[in-house]
Amino acid sequence: MEKTWWKESVVYQIYPRSFNDSNGDGIGDIQGIIEKLDYLKELGIDVIWLSPVYKSPNDDNGYDISDYYDIMDDFGTMEDWERLLDEIHARGMKLIMDLVVNHSSDEHEWFQQAKKSKDNPYRDYYIWRKGKDGREPNNWKSTFSGSAWEYNEATGDYYLHIFSKKQPDLNWENPELRQDVYKMMKWWLDKGVDGFRMDVINFISKVPGLPDAPNPNGEPYVSGSRYFKNGPRIHEFLQEMNEEVLAHYDVMTVGEMPGVDVEEAKKYTHFERNELQMVFQFEHMDLDSGPDGKWDLKPLDLRDLKASISRWQNGLNGAGWNSLYLNNHDQPRVVSRFGNDQEYRVESAKMLATFLHMLQGTPYIYQGEEIGMTNVHFEDIEDYQDIEIRNMYKEKVVEGNADHDQVMESIYTKGRDNARTPFQWNDLEHAGFTTGEPWIKVNPNYKHINAEKATADPDSIFHYYRQLIQLRKQQPIIVYGDYELILPVHEQIYAYIRHYEGEKLLVITNFGEEPVDFSLPEEIEFEPEERLIGNYADDQSHPGSFTLKPYEARVYKGK
Incomplete structure (x- = not known):
């Protein structure tokens, strides 16, 4: 097995809006990250994965990009970002950026042009279809509820958006669009970034014709995921991306790929196929979901977790490479999910870390995981900021007849805002995250769960993570063993x-x-x-x- 730096690295994900606010406006920013780099160096991590900081109207917390070449005002300036990169490299760490190219913002100049007329040069940068029988072109459902299509008055047709209507899908069938994406990737790599985490990258190839999805219950909208996940040209597109861009740099790549299985992942990550190095798969993250999806709660059966992890460990051994994670910006806090966040919070957080970091693959730590941050229980739905949570609540409770308490229990357990409450730095007001009013409320338990307490206590979760990371650097068996x-x-x-x-x-x-x-x-x-x-x-x-x-x-x- 070839030895490489990205196999031996430990990655730390920063969700910048919630990490550290340097200017008191209640929103984490790039200068705030710079202030905390020594904390990350003390932890021992090798690579920082920075969630999107690009220019964005922020409909989906930065995953709706209006300018791939600029920085969101909330986070600072390009000069701030360049200093961040320099400071990370000066500490011997690396930086990977989020690459969000399944869709853009509807405020991106490409889309602003595309929606004007059918003969606009940017028209085919997006996916347009005429309506059918007085309604949308097909019955696909958006990930964030409702139809995956939005009507455009100026051209009398619809554009596809797998996510929010402010996130129109890019048309990867168009070679000019692909070249513009590759040009942008080279621009960032030439600036010195060390790789990319690619957002829902296995969605970029859609089945020709965009057919209706099977709908035995006659619902207005249903998941069309079988027609856009791991589509017919996906490997061609990724091999082209590798040939044109990635092969020319010594970088790390990981593709977020909902709905990928082991056999498909081998194709994406096998070193001879020249696509990506790792994928983020979701099989183990769906084990506590019932037949109706993530909001349909069921307890984890440990035997299912063993079967899933073992399938991936053995399946990719020698044939690809695993990414190892239990937390990220889209997942609830794992100590509340698979552990015990009350009586055994410290013990179960350390146990889960041990289980994960001793596996074969590259481990990812999500901000706050290393101090045992927990899920949050906001009583008022208005305290939640996530578009997915709000749309789901509106659909089920406001417009439907679902029980408020039951839906709130699902949000407490699975909502994405569990991961997005501000980082708990100390026991001062707003957990030391900001001197202003935070964009989302702080978890009230910050008085006893915070980084200041954790770094001062030699027996803390933080120092346990430090030991795990050091062991990984000292023991090749942890990285490469069967x-x-x-x-x-x-x-x-x-x-x-x-x-x-x-x-x-x-x-x-x-x-x-x-x-x-x-x-x-x-x-x-x-x-x-x-x-x-x-x-x-x-x-x-x-x-x-x-x-x-x-x-x-x-x-x-x-x-």
Whole structure:
């Protein structure tokens, strides 16, 4: 297996609006990030992934870009950004930017031109269709509720928007559009960025004809995802992007790809295919969703998590590369989701980190994960800012007959704003995030969950993450070793072994709040040499048989 810097790196995602506000306007900004780079250096991370900071009307928190060559006023200036890049590089870290090219903002100059007339030069930068039988061109539903089509008065037809109506989809069938995207990517890479995280990049190829989706219940709009996820030309487009742009730079690439499976991911990430290095897949993030999607809550069955993670660990081993994550800007806080954010918040946060960071792949840490930030419970729907939450609540409660309390419980559990409350820096007003009024309320628990307390406490979640990151740099087996699941049907213990050049790692985690007995299966050969890390004091017990405490994690090295 080829050794590369991006396989050995640990990535930290910054959601700039919520990270640190330097000027008191209540919105995190680039200067605020610069102020906290030494904190990230102390944590030990190698790469910063910066969520979008481009010019945007902010309909979807910056994922609606109106100018790919400029910085959003809320965040600062291009000079601020250039200083950020210099300061990151000066500390020996790297920066990857978000690349959002499935869609633009409707305020982008391309779209402003395209909507004027059918013969405008930019017309084919977007996807237009005539209405059908007095309604939209097809029955596709937007990810943010309602139709995926919006009528344009000037030209008498509709444009496609898989997301908000202010996020028209770009037409990747148009080679001129693709060349403009590649030109923009080169511009940023020539400025010195170290790679891209590509937003819903597997949506860029749509099935020709854009047919209606199956609709057995006769609903007005249904998911058309089968017609735009992993479409017929997606690999051609990514190989062209690689040939024209990415192959000419030493960069890191990861594609966000909802609906991708292991076999498809091999095509995207296999080193001989020249597409991308990693994908973000969502299989393990959908395991606590019922048949009606993310808002349909069900408890996690640990056996499902084992099956999913093992499928990806074994499937991509030697054939591609895994990205490892449990948190990001679109996901609820994992300590509230798969752990216990009350009595065992510290223990379960450390356990989940151990489980993830000992797998094969590149780990991603989302801001606040390293101090154990939790989900938030705002009582008033007006306190939520996310377009997805607001649209869902309106559709289900205001316009439908769903129960308010039940819908709020879904929001408390799965809402994206759980990840977007301001970073909790200290126990001062607004958690030290801003001297002004924050754009979204701070989680009230900041008085006892904050970075100042965590960095001062040697036994904190923060310092545990530091240990995990240091171990990864010292132990090649953690990065490159093969993966072997043990106890596949155990309902509480997730344990696995890593193998590399005659060495083994034994990783044992308790996903429950009850003590549980662990015994190494008789057929497993493991001679322990040392305990590398654990989230409880070492009791010197033999790794072959012992009782795990609530949410305990242990890692042993041996042969």
